[in-house]
Amino acid sequence: MxxxxxxxxxxxxxxxxxxxxxxxxxxxxxxxxxxxxxxxxxxxxxxxxxxxxxxxxxxxxxxxxxxxxxxxxxxxxxxxxxxxxxxxxxxxxxxxxxxxxxxxxxxxLVASSTYRALLLDPVDEAALRQRAAELLAQPSLPMNRRGKDYDLRPLIETLSIESGADGRPAILMRLSARESATGRPEEVLKALGLDPSLARQERVELHLKEE
Incomplete structure (x- = not known):
């Protein structure tokens, strides 16, 4: 076998x-x-x-x-x-x-996932970077998913902005996968004041624990 x-x-x-x-x-x-x-x-x-x-x-x-x-x-x-x-x-x-x-x-074995969300419409990149910094500075981000309350903030391991053509940046985020809750990219986009339907989202890496 x-x-x-x-x-x-x-x-x-x-x-x-x-x-x-x-x-x-x-x-x-x-x-x-x-x-x-x-x-x-x-x-x-x-x-x-x-x-x-x-x-x-x-x-x-x-x-x-x-x-x-x-x-x-x-x-x-x-x-x-x-x-x-x-x-x-x-x-x-x-x-x-x-x-x-x-x-x-x-x-x-899955510890976290890295996602890339390319925005389909131009945005103010400086303002977006500021919102990302403010989000990371928050001690907690209370959320509710399907009637269950959870804190999004500890699930965001990293969050950064990539400059893009025509004022359309991409957002890179590494989100934790835990038994109690798993970070979802659309919820991070919403927390940034963005519409997830206006972003092309892709998982680019799965991070595994040591086997």
């Missing part, structure tokens, strides 16, 4: 595809590629596939991670060659890495 970690991009065509549908697409692609998926034990065996961290709808990514267990110890190059043509448009396989069978589940 082998455990394989796939790092892949989820592009613009799939920005509104749910995480459940992404899971199903990967299961179908692995089957189509003829790879020997391993299954869980019990009365209702399921393919042993795990996603690292749910991606909010409307956001693309260059760093999604999915792990799968295969019954046969195949060369990584053969796995990638079989899988690439089986993946539908909108997915791009970037890396294929072996993982120790006894390593923790990847979803327990």
């Amino acid at each position: 082998i455990r394989v970690r796939f790092t892949y991009a989820k592009t613009e065509d799939l920005r509104y595809t749910s995480n459940l549908d992404v899971h199903r697409v990967w299961e179908r692609a692995l089957r189509r590629a003829g790879l020997p998926l391993a299954y869980s034990q019990g009365f209702n065996p399921q393919p042993r596939i795990n996603q690292a961290c749910p991606l909010p709808l409307g956001i693309t990514s260059q760093c999604e991670i999915l792990e799968a267990w295969l019954e046969e110890d195949l060369p990584l190059e053969d796995i990638a060659c079989a899988l690439n043509p089986a993946l539908p448009s909108g997915f791009k396989l970037l890396r294929t890495d072996p993982i120790d069978l006894q390593a923790p589940r990847v979803q327990t």
Whole structure:
């Protein structure tokens, strides 16, 4: 048996595809590629596939991670060659890495995510930088998500502004992933007084704890 970690991009065509549908697409692609998926034990065996961290709808990514267990110890190059043509448009396989069978589940290893939000309309960059500095200076940022109160501020690890063409800067933010709450880029944009629908948001890096 082998455990394989796939790092892949989820592009613009799939920005509104749910995480459940992404899971199903990967299961179908692995089957189509003829790879020997391993299954869980019990009365209702399921393919042993795990996603690292749910991606909010409307956001693309260059760093999604999915792990799968295969019954046969195949060369990584053969796995990638079989899988690439089986993946539908909108997915791009970037890396294929072996993982120790006894390593923790990847979803327990995610510490934080870095997002980049490119603003689609020009804004006053100096004013935006000032708002970002003021936000970081706040001791707390009380929020409510689906009826649950939480503090956004400790979830913002870093926040910076990149100058852009035509007065359209990008916002870089590293947001913590915790059991109690996970930082979401659209909530940071709202806290900055921006409309999330007027920004092209992308996850650019997943930061994992030491395995």
